[in-house]
Amino acid sequence: MVYARHVQAASTGNQQLTCLQLGNDAGLLHLRQRLLEREGVTLQNIAQRNEFERSIARVEPDVLVVDWTISFDDRRMLAEQAKRTRPECVIMAFHASARNDDWVDCACDSRRGLGILMSAWNQCLNIAQLRRHGHAELEEEYVFVADAHRKYVYASPAALSLLGFTLPEMLSMTVDDLTFPRTEIAPAMFEEFKRTGIMEGDYVLRKRSGEPLRIRFKATALDDGCLVSRWQPA
Structure with missing residues (x-):
């Protein structure tokens, strides 16, 4: 039953x-x-x-x-x-x-x-x-959303497929975990973003295989304070 x-x-x-x-x-x-x-x-x-x-x-x-x-x-x-x-x-x-x-x-x-x-x-x-x-940003192909503690709360299917992770795996990670190589750059960039509310540039992500993935991103803030990052492979 x-x-x-x-x-x-x-x-x-x-x-x-x-x-x-x-x-x-x-x-x-x-x-x-x-x-x-x-x-x-x-x-x-x-x-x-x-x-x-x-x-x-x-x-x-x-x-x-x-x-x-x-x-x-x-x-x-x-x-x-x-x-x-x-x-x-x-x-x-x-x-x-x-x-x-x-x-x-x-x-x-x-x-x-x-x-x-x-x-x-x-x-x-x-x-x-x-x-x-229904945020318009979430409709784009490669999207991440992270909370104020840099913890992922969403990733688009295309982003997950390219990196080789499932969504449950991503939700257990932080921005730091996917930074290649893992350094202190993520916290510093996140603090700058919280001050400005917008950020764009180049970044290097870590695939599941451990290989680097260079991307070009644009990050903006949602109403609830989360960061949404739209990106494309460089």
Whole structure:
């Protein structure tokens, strides 16, 4: 039996984000429900799995959570259904190996504790807010978004493909981690950007293989203080 739950979570922008959570273990879902409710997230029952597609169409979730208790093939199928219904839907997978899956936006092993769960949840909220706002900058081919702590909160599919990372892997990194070679240049440039609000120039990124990738970039600030960097290979 696959259980579905509807999650409503207040974002930092005071907008309501909706989420469908699916899993085979009702007890595990209830446990996660209690943990999230302590952090201000409200969950309620919606449907069994055979009503999943109707629930997606009715709720139009910002986030789809698929639990590790569902088989890999079913997780991927459910994610694809959600994307067809709502292309901007964020896919969150509760499975350690999901970090390597290209159809997952955010991966989490919730058995590691509340801190890991909430960190992953906040990543989902960040991505969902970016997609909901429809920033024109995000429509370009090669795009990164980083928060005020230089931690990545979004990367475009083309950027991920060129560098060889999945989105969950990118969300665990900072700008410093992708700088080639890793030096103190990233913090200094970031501080300058925060003073000016705009920056452009040349930079060298590190691919997954360890090879350098020279780019030409232009960075601007979003309303929430994040930095969005649009770039092209040099």
